[in-house]
Amino acid sequence: MNDKPISNRAWFLVVPVMVFVLFSSLIPMMTVVNYSVQDSMGQNSFFWNGSEWFRHLFDPTTDIGGRFSRALVRNLVFSGVVLLIEIPLGILVALCIPKRGWAVGAVLVSMTLPMLIPWNVVGTIWQVFARADIGLLGAALTGAGIPFNNTQDPLSAWSTIVVMDVWHWTSMVALLCYAGLKAIPDAFYQAARIDGAGRWSVFRNIELPKLRRVLIIAVLLRFMESFMIYTEPAVVTGGGPGEATSFLSLDLVKIALGQVDLGNAAALSLVYNLITLTLCWIFFTTMTQLDARGSA
Amino acid sequence: MASVTLDGIGHAYGRAGTEADYALKPLHHVWEQGRAYALLGPSGCGKTTLLNIISGLVIPSHGRLLFDGRDVTRLPTERRNIAQVFQFPVVYDTMTVAENLGFPLRNRGMDRRQAAARVGEIAAMLGLTPDLHRRARGLTADAKQKISLGRGLVRSDVAAVLFDEPLTVIDPALKWELRSKLKAVHRALDLLMIYVTHDQTEALTFADQVMVMNEGRVLQIGTPAELFEAPAHTFVGYFIGSPGMNLLPASVEGREAAVDRHRVPLGAAYPAMGGQRVQIGVRPEYATLSRTGGLPVQVQRIEDLGRRRLARVTLGTHPLVATVPPDLAVSGGEAFVRLDPASLHVFADDRRVPGLAA
Known part of the structure; x- marks a missing residue:
């Protein structure tokens, strides 16, 4: 039997956290919800607008609806491209990292460096690096006769941002995979040698299945972060040329702070949030279910 | 099927200066085809090093290894026709039991129908037939150990089966059953089996001959009765028997x-x-x-x-x-x-x- 006294006053211990969450999250969140169902003529007077903002948002024929659907497609394409490059590349890099000796530390530290650089600095580095006139990359490409200008050509802008993201985050995937690879006991490799398995077969039948769990984490993290990307394209392209690299987050900031269109911005940010949550949930459940089915 | 000859086999990881540098002191011995041997000794006595030399995972720094008189000292593992069962069960997670068993045959390019027949044979011998089409991943540790053994046995040209403390992770109640399965396989297939363990009961019940090792040295080779009645070294006297001599x-x-x-x-x-x-x-x-x-x-x-x-x-x-x-x-x-x-x-x-x- 548990003889400890039960006192509901213990709930008061939760109060500080609740106050903190209230101020940091709930109240700001509710303000956004408020804005999303009201309109204003200025002078801080608001009136009820029902679901009008949301109706506009989901109607591609309106200005805001069109912007939203185009930005959403851009986000999905960007996340897809980034995952398709970073996950296989990360695995490949992890396979090439030495397993022992002094080189391990050197490689791991140098790989971590891009992740330690603040987002806006990453953006600045690449903004300068890719400039067609003075940037090393941009000037070199131009000099080599390859048309490259990320302020005018959408393809140049996109490839700059994709390459920048790959540079910034592939090492995270690689580090996760490296940890997964290190956890495979030597006996598996020895058994594979005895069974006469080739290198590809070892990867396909031992390494990849054992990496399954870390890859779920890697995909989820990279998806969330790439889907919410803001700072780097804001610094490198500012969403341009035109609206070629205007992702949801960039558009949102333009609407909210540039145009001070609070209703549209509030509706968009709520929907954006829900999309991110839903996609993550779908990713997570399908991947863990695949995992469970694999072990059954 | 073969006899295995250790001709002055010794191994020093790193530089071999004094005798203390040897993880395995040079030794001569012949393991005969069709018999079961155990290497018995405490952790770090060199028994796993010796086993890895036979399977080719370690190239000995001294001496020659002969299979049926043929020098295989430097032959890579995959060309030695050795089967090895490890301490922790090794199965290919994504494959079914049948695919696991057939894996070494497929890697060697065996005909599909022939391979399936051979897999069926081995599965029946190990009692794995009901699980053949299940995924190997969800099985118990003892079933997985049987699969790793089976992957070795499917190859009809296998020269020797090596066991590296194969019962370590097996539930005590199932150890006995798995051990008698090993004995049965040994009788049925007439193979040379070499079993490494630090557990004297396992060694004495499994093997015709036990090689007792300590600190990289083979102290005595003999039948369980010989080790018990006439230990050649105080270590053997002390290590064999419960309590020891x-x-x-x-x-x-x-x-x-x-x-x-x-x-x-x-x-x-x-x-x-x-x-x-x-x-x-x-x-x-x-x-x-x-x-x-x-x-x-x-x-x-x-x-x-x-x-x-x-x-x-x-x-x-x-x-x-x-x-x-x-x-x-x-x-x-x-x-x-x-x-x-x-x-x-x-x-x-x-x-x-x-x-x-x-």
Whole structure:
């Protein structure tokens, strides 16, 4: 039997956290919800607008609806491209990292460096690096006769941002995979040698299945972060040329702070949030279910 | 199928200067086809190194390894026709049991139908037939160990099956079953099997011949009975048996030994052993506690093991373990221990000295 006294006053211990969450999250969140169902003529007077903002948002024929659907497609394409490059590349890099000796530390530290650089600095580095006139990359490409200008050509802008993201985050995937690879006991490799398995077969039948769990984490993290990307394209392209690299987050900031269109911005940010949550949930459940089915 | 010859095989990780650098001291031995051998010794005694030399995972720094007289010392693992079962079960997670078993055959380009037939045969022998189409990943540890064994056995050209402490992670209740399965496979396939373990029960029940190793050295090769009755080294005496052999520092003259001031009659006469460290050894099974006659001892405590009772006693300052006869009631105090002269062994510098012929 548990003889400890039960006192509901213990709930008061939760109060500080609740106050903190209230101020940091709930109240700001509710303000956004408020804005999303009201309109204003200025002078801080608001009136009820029902679901009008949301109706506009989901109607591609309106200005805001069109912007939203185009930005959403851009986000999905960007996340897809980034995952398709970073996950296989990360695995490949992890396979090439030495397993022992002094080189391990050197490689791991140098790989971590891009992740330690603040987002806006990453953006600045690449903004300068890719400039067609003075940037090393941009000037070199131009000099080599390859048309490259990320302020005018959408393809140049996109490839700059994709390459920048790959540079910034592939090492995270690689580090996760490296940890997964290190956890495979030597006996598996020895058994594979005895069974006469080739290198590809070892990867396909031992390494990849054992990496399954870390890859779920890697995909989820990279998806969330790439889907919410803001700072780097804001610094490198500012969403341009035109609206070629205007992702949801960039558009949102333009609407909210540039145009001070609070209703549209509030509706968009709520929907954006829900999309991110839903996609993550779908990713997570399908991947863990695949995992469970694999072990059954 | 083959015999395996160790021709001066020795291994030093790194540089081989003094003898202490060897993880495995050079040794000569022949393992014959169709028999079961065990390598027994504590952790770090070199038994796994020896096993890895045979399977080709380690290239020995000294000596030659021969399979049926053919030098395979530098042949890569995959061309040696060796099967190995590891301490932790190794299965390919994404494959079914049947695919797991067929994997070595597919890698060697065997015809699909032929391979399937062979997989069926081996699965039946190991009792895996009902699970053939299940994913290997969800199976129990003992079933996985059977799969790793089966992957070795499917190849009809397999020269030897090596086991590296294969029962470590198996549920105790299933160990016995798996061990008898190994025995059955051994009888059915007439293969050379080499079994590494630190568990004497496993070694003694599995093998025709046991190789006892310590600190990189092979101390004795013999049948379980030989190891028990005539240990060649004090380590063998101590390591085999539960509890191990009693060892007492002594001086030996002719047919008599002296422990401190006590005289102990021996079963045979022994040559003079000047300058060497002499010990006499007797197994607890041959040291009997009694009320009268024998060496005077102090009883420290009695251990009741159910089927038999053991007495922990001291002879002067030397601890001893003796068997308590069923009809003797003792709990402590003074008593005597009788040592069976025929089962007393004399060791000089840890090596057993044979008695002179009468």
